[in-house]
Amino acid sequence: MNILSLDTACGDISAAVIKDGRVYVSEPAENTSGKTRSTTIVPVLEQLLKKAGLEWHQLHALALGAGPGSFTGLRIAAATLAGINSGLKLPIYHLSSLAITARQADVDGPVWVLEDARAGEAFTGCYQRQQQLHADSCMTWADVETLPPAHFCCHGEPPVALEHWTRLPFSLDRSAALAMETELVSAGLNADEVDLPIYPTPVYLQLSQAERNAHA
């Protein structure tokens, strides 16, 4: 089973290939600002496939870090995979971007993922190894502060103090964490047995600015 995974929910391009159980991860991409990321993803993936000794048509499935996360990041990853899959028609695993982040912390106990979603809100999820303890959701930082303090991890800086919470460092590169999450999800969900979508669908969990304006 050969799977290619892509995640840009945190801004940078993370990618991994699993080839018959062996893991290959992308080199950190340089100069991938928002402006250029839309067109640097495919070269990064091609370099990674080359490293794994694979051609596009030898893949059996794709995996997407589907969100929640940066709106633009999610859209660009989804659009790129949609384009790639126009020819391949492979099943697509949808991974939680927060689950990938939790894997970066690489701890045995439960860990909250608390990513700033701006507009006073946070993307939150709670994981312990294979288990999802709290469903991914979008809540206000004020509501986060009412949760019992625990271990957490995140990219960037939380906009509130989070007293008595303990921030865990990342011990795994995001591409490696993406590979782990892909292995785990694909092991539990055999693409031959379940009907996976061939079109990627980002998970936003938050109103876009345009939707906020329409509701205002």
Next chain:
Amino acid sequence: MNILSLDTACGDISAAVIKDGRVYVSEPAENTSGKTRSTTIVPVLEQLLKKAGLEWHQLHALALGAGPGSFTGLRIAAATLAGINSGLKLPIYHLSSLAITARQADVDGPVWVLEDARAGEAFTGCYQRQQQLHADSCMTWADVETLPPAHFCCHGEPPVALEHWTRLPFSLDRSAALAMETELVSAGLNADEVDLPIYPTPVYLQLSQAERNAHA
């Protein structure tokens, strides 16, 4: 020569296929908000190819409405075409989004395209049929107001009065205008003779918000 063209610079999905000189245009896509557009493009293109009786591998070139225009629109179109072209490796024509807009006005005389770029700025270009009279650029609306009044066209509403200017209505659907611009550009630039890029590159002409923040 079979060419597939895509433009989302104005928000909506516009697409056209030219098959041996015959033109096929996409149906107006429904429910293509910013949130869903990233994954509705490929189904729209597949429907269009089906209408033209073509498979992906029967295309000889792609064309992209490359900008300037909506940052997200440009990125998503570029990311989708980059993904599609990961397998096809076709030459990509880069079309001016403003030239496509000028074609929508469908007039003989010169016409300015003045699209609001927000932040007090406008994307401007001036066209007369096949001719580009002024290069596409990004200028302040205050500078636009110092230009000699002329005919203009645009999507949306200009944020300034533009006294003595005459706004021309659109008489062509954007997909039809996209097809015309593709035919014109590909007729002048034979993909077999010139080295066209296989990776799409959006033309922004404006600093992104992140770049503005970095400069501030």
